[in-house]
Amino acid sequence: MNAVEIEQAISELAEQPFDPAEFPFAFLEAFGNKDATLKRLRTGATNGSDVAGGVCQRSNIHLATCAAGTVSATLTKLKDSPATTKNKVKFILATDGDEFQAEDMASGEVVACTYPDFPNHFGFFLPLAGITTVKQIRENAFDIRATSRLNRLYVELLKDNPDWAAADRRSDMNHFMARLIFCFFAEDTDIFNGSGLFTATVDQMSAKDSSNTHEVISAIFRAMNTKFSTPERAELPRWAGVFPYVNGGLFSGSTDVPRFSKIARSYLLTIGNLDWRQINPDIFGSMIQAVADDEERGALGMHYTSVPNILKVLNPLFLDDLRAKLEEAGDNPRSLLNLRKRLSKIRVFDPACGSGNFLVIAYKQMRAIEAEINIRRCEADRSSEIPLTNFRGIELREFPAEIARLALIIAEFQCDILYRGQKLALAEFLPLDSQNWITCGNALRLDWLSICPPTGTGVKLHAEDLFHTPHNQAQIDFENEGGETYICGNPPYKGSKYQTPAQRGDLEAVFDEVTDGWKLLDYVAGWIMKAALYGGKVECISAFVCTNSICQGVQVPTLWPYVFKQNRQILFAYNSFKWSNLASHNAGVTVVIIGLSSNEIARQKKLIETTRDGASVVRLVSDINAYLVPSRSIIVEKRGGRRDNIGEMDFGNKAVDGGYLYLTRDEKEELEHQYPIAAKYVRRVFGATELVRGIERYCLWIQDSDVEEAANIEPISIRLDAVRRMRSESKKAPTRAGANQPHKFEERRQVGNENIIALPRITSENRDYMPASLLPAGTIISSQLFGFYNKEVFLFSLLVSRLHWVWMGTVCARMRTDFSYSNTLGWNTFPIPPLTEKNKADLTRCAEDILLAREAHFPATIADLYDPETMPDNLRAAHERNDEVLERIYIGRRFRNDTERLEKLFEMYSQMVDGLKKSTPSSAKASTR
Template sequence: MGLNWNEIKSRALLFSKTWADACNEDSQAKPFWIDFFEIFGITNKRVATFELNVKKLGGAQGFVDLFWPGVLLVEHKSRGKSLDDAVDQAIGYLHNLPERDLPQLVVVCDFARFRVRRLATGETVEFELKHLHKHVKLFGLLAGYKVQDIRSEDPVNIKAAERMGRLHDALKASGYSGHALEVLLVRLLFCLFADDTGIFQPAQSFRDFVEERTAPDGSDLGPRLGQLFQVLNTHESQRSKNIDEQLGQFAYINGRLFEETLPMADFSTAMREALLDACALDWSAISPAIFGSLFQGIMDEKARRNLGAHYTSEANILKLIKPLFLDELHAEFERVKGHRNKLFEFHKKLRQLTFFDPACGCGNFLVISYRELRELELKVLRADHELSAHKGQLTVDVHGLIGVNVDQFFGIEIEEFPAQIAQVALWLVDHQMNLRVSVEFGLYFARIPLKSSPQIRHANALRLDWHEVLPAERCSYVLGNPPFLGKQYQTPEQKADLARVVHDIKGGGVLDFVSGWYILAGQYLQGCTSTQVSFVSTNSITQGEQVAVLWGEMQRLGMHIHFAHRTFQWSNEAKGNAAVHCVILGFGPEDQAVKTIYEYEDIKGLPHAVPVKRINAHLVDAPDVLLNKRRTPICEVPEMTNGNMPNDGGKLLFSQAEKEELLHLQPNAKEWIKPFSMGEEFINNTPRWCLWLVNCSPSQLRSMPHVMKRVEMVRETRLASSRATTKELASTPTLFGEIRHPKSKRYLAIPKVSSERRQFIPIGYLDIDVICGDKIFFVDDASLFTFGVLTSTMHNAWMRYTCGRLKSDYSYSNTIVYNNYPWPGFAGEALSDKHRTAIEQAAQCVLDARAQFASSSSLADLYDPLTMPPALLKAHQKLDTAVDAAYQPSGGKKSYASDAERVAFLFELYQRITSLLPAPAVKKTRTPKVIES
């Protein structure tokens, strides 16, 4: 157990009096500094070297008066000598020291005066010997009191991971791999951290052990580490009486961290140097919240190339934990902090809370949650101390009062290595917080040996019964960041895992992998009323076809959404980090009167909180309705249809150059080549062509051998397919796989995929001669009224909240977006001719504004937010006014503050319209036919 500050100050006062008259460097400097170390409880005379031979700047030999590698360098002078000269001399020694040996503190002294420089910051403090007791905290690292400003963006995190990476690579290359390598690295991580945070005393004990007790060639490093691990796992009372003194000074750690006996690793000179290089870093500054992910990254060479891009930022984690529990706990603390009994009960409550991350990875969410809970407990201790001081009680029993502990945290992780890291990361942040408490109250506090452990289970969360990890009735909060994987990205094993969870859910095959955690959380909380859940997810689960499938099941399980962060960009500042568009949802079995939606004007910016009474599955303050796929629109409007699907292996399609080449070889093919457009070509006005051989007679076809060659390639491509339906299409190789072409002279084209940057999906009219592909929806013979409503802000707002996403782009759907869209005039109030005419006229103005730029600009140009012509923008604003006015007889507003406000109104309207529809016909159950043998 370390000394408290009062004891250290008392010792410093006694030291000042004892050495008040000392003046001679030669005879008194060495005992002076031996005595100085004893102020901080360091009685081991081996921590530092006196008179170390070092080359000075310029090459001359010199002798450092006292040197403790990585910790302290002292230049001592006789009383009255110049401290400036002493500083110059000390700094001169630094230039020829290995980087890993550079000290944290440089001290010069002439018995009567001290001058202390912190090398990392350049901060310098000078004081007299008689005032040493006032400045002892400068030397806090010697007594284990060392609190860093822990920052996730601190480069030391990257450096630490890189150095561990080099050690990992060297060990793996030597043949030491798998489970043993992972456990060894986790143990070394703990030892490196313990060396700089007072767990091992004196400071740098582990480094000194490696440097002084192992051979330079590394030949005995493996066995010596094995010996050290055995010591760390053995209580002091059970160790051999003949144990080496340097080994015997290490504290008993416990926690089962050093329990397993590992195979012996063989080290080389370079590998020993790599370990010592890692020792040289200041591990007290490491952020356990992100280091776990960085540390895991060293195991993957591909991930390591972009080290720093694979962790979750603290800011994003706080977006989840603050509304889930932290804000409420802080508010409660403010209410009770002035009342002793209420404060006691609140502190007791903190100790009883439990946190469960069923996809914990390296423990980021658990670590930040634990740190914040300990920060709150520190506030409780301060408040209690202040209340005690008023009653004359000036001391605080920190050891008895610290209640929050790592055993309140539970997790499941499918990979063993990150599961081990998560457990150690929680211990590391626990000790960092213990140091905070130690400095705050001047009483050294460390939980060594480790008596409490986080409960991190190495298992598959989609197959494990969560109650085995933590019974739901004991769980306060479920939280985390489960993996997001769309159905096309899931491995066969992941598909099987998810199928096990969703097999009874109709349409469950469309669900993202993350949905498994939502459904299991809902099942886990059956019978519990107070437990709350919050997960980070891709926004796919609140848009498109997944919504009705997932949230239909969640509603069946009795879950209510309590808070939601609408779509924002989930990323950190690391270079090359791919941004993911995410939402955060908080939910539980108990409904709440007041809920909160966090809105983002800029998805890369900060949110603002909006109190609401309802949050539906589309994250709108609107009725809790679900949009199912519909074959026909809910309103009497024209049908929207898929375009033609070639299914030709590209053999019926041409670029401009390929078309010209074919016509050069086959001039008579001209009448069979038609303009062709997928969504991308439509938006960008890119020329593309296709062979449209509908009604082409056999004789005409045989007169075009180059066309015949392409038709033959279509047949071969289809025959080679593994799908039976595609093989069948080989019998009609002249035709597109699916033909759905408009019949009127012009039709309205709606691209299926459009950039999220655009305020409006670029839709427009195409002539009958243009063959639309299957990346376009079309409305045949669409009126100006139809065009006007579909290109309005009202419809585009509905689209943004209900469509699916392809990456971050909008993925329009006729069955979800169009067929569920509530048009004006269908909720009992007929649309007036005045409103219809106003919309048609405004729609024509939009087309006229486009026409001004048609010869030089594509729809992509016209609808880019940066290049949209003012005339077109003004036309759209006029159209919006007309469309909004048409909704006013149904309860719509004259103007709307946001898309969310528009969509909330549209959901109300949707509910009214669908309540007027006839009930869907009940499908008759077919009786299975029995075939008798």
């Protein structure tokens, strides 16, 4: 369950009559406990409570219902209970149906409220559902409650108004929801004259059976679109005339309202009775946008981008510099005035703005700096000089675009109240501005220059309504002489295999005249390239959240040389971290943040790493390359072989057999039992799974000279016939050609009698070392593995080193959260210093020690042994010794960390490339900037 679903379940529980016997189980059910779990608690099988009326769930909660007036005493009993300690519970909870008390056993934080009010504290208990982003939810519990209720209203209205769900009317429905949100906010913040005016009017003027609810709301909307002192205003019902003129496009156009059922009317009134002063536009929009999207509604509550994560983009982009200038200005009036003028001309442009999170937070942060300037200049009441028109966005879908506009309006009003006071804020709020700063359209197809034009050009386009305008381009009269432009955002990621035809077309439109390798790129690459092209026309700095795969493997040479050709450099970057949301167990995608500027910006580069405890460590460096390593901008490209002849890595054998050449252990034993001679044609075979998890698998391995004899064995003959049929029916010519030799793997890389050092093509990122293995002669490896055939054992030492692991993790591609190894990219480019015979002997000894340490734990598999949490001490020590011996060959000591390892490896790779250019310039296969 996600946070919104939990909040809804808790609210429904609070609305039901209190049942002391049932409450503990209903409470646990609301947090996602399954029926089987609850059944065991009910029967007492897993209920460890020693308090009357109590239920104790191990590692979770100890709760009890009690007699009236004894809540505090019961909570004390729960706290002192031996069962509470024994079962290591996170929370204790007591209630009598009137009073509600709970305590977090780790922090000591307490909740004490009336029983009907406990849903307001649902975020307190979210660890019970495995949700770890609790702090953000607690701080924004209102946004989640409001989202939950708006979703229920939205679904109910569509059920009764199916025509509003059709494609041609969905925008009307979304616009209606935006109007409602504004009304709820306005009635609780005195924008309307009278607290609760909108909800109270609907309640009083619409019939209880809801038959005219839509007419009442429509009249209110007409009032807010009608100027005072006009004949139309006089025609409004008296009760509607008390509403102010709002317009700004929000209430222009059709005032149609969907029909309400009694249930929908009830939902509307319930939503209106929430305290909308608590709305936080930083995150509200990113959750509410899911309400209007059928596909996203199933993930309602997961659409949350935390403020700290957004600030990871905005702070190094420009906010850190502004704060530094504020500190530098001190109380100097002229310096403060210059900084205020600078603030007023800064433009923030998010070309994938969604519901406006980045823009809203940028605006609020800038207003805070401006407010401090005004205080220091003794001008605290001064109107803001930061216009909303300086916050631009592009969003593909209409509803999020509307919510983004609304979120910025709400943010502006809240900032005015905070920094100037309620009276001044209200005096200047209405009517809304009609300028449009959020463009609804496809960011990869639109011309960014027309949406955020070069400063001082005086671009004049026709202005239309702020809301309900699904424009393909921005429409604004804008001139901003000398202002700075900052591009930011969190564009859609989508790997190449998961893109829709339309998305692939978008990338083609961006890269068509740049590179023909765009089909390999993640979707986010389109925004990086557009920002680079835009930066060639407009002086700007851009920063995007991107999948870390954009800085790994083949995507680097496919994308970054063309970005750098646009006079771009990486100015700052965050290395990989989880961009989390509100999903259970803090689910998220691994991302990086990349800031790009022109080469003319000469400031020191910042490479920022997120530690395990969430802290950020900043390194000032002279260069950051496309792999986000502090090194010159060199691109690692595939090589057909190594130049030092140290050892060629080859593919395993590819069967293309329909599975008929493979045997399970049981099939092997049955075949050899019936036909003992068949044993000479059966070999142990390893793929990635067999290598890592120790699974036994076998294959038929028949030499050309033995085909006739092998075919006389009936089970083998049957299998060969099946391979022949399968291959002959293939659409691929090489496979059809292989039908003539069904006894052979389609691609054979080995004779079958070699010692093999094997490693998987796909391996988990969660290990600390490559799970390579030394396989005995006679073993066959499949195409899921790479191998060294009959090579010296010291190569094993190199493969399983930490140096090789970090190189692979940087230059090879990713497959979701796994590394996708490449011999041409991972091994052939791996820098290795010249090795003496003594070096090789030392490394061979290290390799043998690792293999012996593994053997000591037989039958533990590689998967068992290389679990970072349970890796045996002697095996880890053997690897540490291997790393020490190897790293002393590189630099005479151990490397301090992986960053230092990568710096050295890229330094060596640069020297290798430079050497190749001098000797054979035409054959060099690395591009540099």
